[in-house]
Amino acid sequence: MNQIESVRPGEKPVAGLKTANWWHKRNGRVVCDLCPRHCALKEGGYGFCFVRQNVDGQLVLNTYGRSTGFCIDPVEKKPLNHFFPGTSVLSFGTAGCNLGCKFCQAWGITKSKKVLDRLSQQATPEMIAEAAVQLGCHSVAFTYNDPVIWAEYAIDTANECHERGLKTIAVTAGFICPEPRKAFFDVMDAANVDLKGFMEDFYQHFTLSHLEPVLDTLRWIKHESSVWLEITNLIIPNANDDLGEIRRMCQWIHKELGDDVPLHFSAFHPDYHMMDTPPTPPETLFQARDIAMEAGLNYVYIGNVFDPPRESTYCPNCGKMLIERRCYDLGVYELDRNHCRFCGQTIAGHFAERPGHWGTRREPVDPAALLRSMESDQRGAIGAG
Numbered sequence: 001m002n003q004i005e006s007v008r009p010g011e012k013p014v015a016g017l018k019t020a021n022w023w024h025k026r027n028g029r030v031v032c033d034l035c036p037r038h039c040a041l042k043e044g045g046y047g048f049c050f051v052r053q054n055v056d057g058q059l060v061l062n063t064y065g066r067s068t069g070f071c072i073d074p075v076e077k078k079p080l081n082h083f084f085p086g087t088s089v090l091s092f093g094t095a096g097c098n099l100g101c102k103f104c105q106a107w108g109i110t111k112s113k114k115v116l117d118r119l120s121q122q123a124t125p126e127m128i129a130e131a132a133v134q135l136g137c138h139s140v141a142f143t144y145n146d147p148v149i150w151a152e153y154a155i156d157t158a159n160e161c162h163e164r165g166l167k168t169i170a171v172t173a174g175f176i177c178p179e180p181r182k183a184f185f186d187v188m189d190a191a192n193v194d195l196k197g198f199m200e201d202f203y204q205h206f207t208l209s210h211l212e213p214v215l216d217t218l219r220w221i222k223h224e225s226s227v228w229l230e231i232t233n234l235i236i237p238n239a240n241d242d243l244g245e246i247r248r249m250c251q252w253i254h255k256e257l258g259d260d261v262p263l264h265f266s267a268f269h270p271d272y273h274m275m276d277t278p279p280t281p282p283e284t285l286f287q288a289r290d291i292a293m294e295a296g297l298n299y300v301y302i303g304n305v306f307d308p309p310r311e312s313t314y315c316p317n318c319g320k321m322l323i324e325r326r327c328y329d330l331g332v333y334e335l336d337r338n339h340c341r342f343c344g345q346t347i348a349g350h351f352a353e354r355p356g357h358w359g360t361r362r363e364p365v366d367p368a369a370l371l372r373s374m375e376s377d378q379r380g381a382i383g384a385g
């Protein structure tokens, strides 16, 4: 891929523009083949996600190396409960989205093109990976907005992370075409995929996208890749909280993906275009969890509410608590690597000899400033020597 240095000859170099992959030309337009929307862009036009643009007859990504912010989070916040519990994750996102969720909880960065002017934190893939090492993070997560739309930036960063022994995590809605899907997930170690409902009507009306490509991504990740997969389902009152629909979704997960994929039911809070919808009653989450376990799923959690018994992990064989969670804090830990300490049952996931101790902290960081200050410290030390 080539770094584009200016929009047109003679113009000032523009940071953040990079020739995109996965597009073709048709009838004088550039057609993006990254997600099933297949936006056809005229000269100067933007895609639905507003971070992919037709510039001089080429598709470019306009947020390469530009972020809305970096934070160190606990891995449980992604949420991933079976991927090196207790470890810290350098998390970041950019701008835009290829879905149009009416309930978006990050609409400040996903839905307004104005955010492109506020992408203050500039960071190359090398800088991000290096900062993650210096900060002692176990993984880097592509999150906050859907990394599918900035796949080129995420892939380059993931490669830099792997060169330094870091793990990589994608938090995504999984609305992506097959060819880029392989390129994207080939460099991810874990993913949390948001399965937003189980009705095509819901997907069309509330997310302006479609269900089947997401189901296809889930099947592909589980059966064709080595990515560790967990699923999140946000339950919204009067939208996707029908218990029959939830039952069908859980039965589909069990049949198509197996009983070991962790499922997180998450509580909705009023936001964006759904301010008049009430928060999810905890009882709905409890019922959904019961339904999922009746369907045969081994690891079912609830999130966005404080409920340690339903946030914790239990052995599917002997029923003993193996990982106690209080929000993102770990308590009891009764795993011997991937095995239950009580009965020896194998527990699905990736577990180190000991859990991490990052806890509930959320620490904003600026990788560029961090690396600059380290360089100046080094120069100072050499000068003093």
Ligand code: SF4
Pocket: 032, 033, 034, 035, 036, 037, 038, 039, 046, 047, 048, 049, 050, 052, 097, 098, 148, 149
């Ligand atoms: S990634 Fe963006 S530009 Fe490409 S098809 Fe999807 S919404 Fe359109």
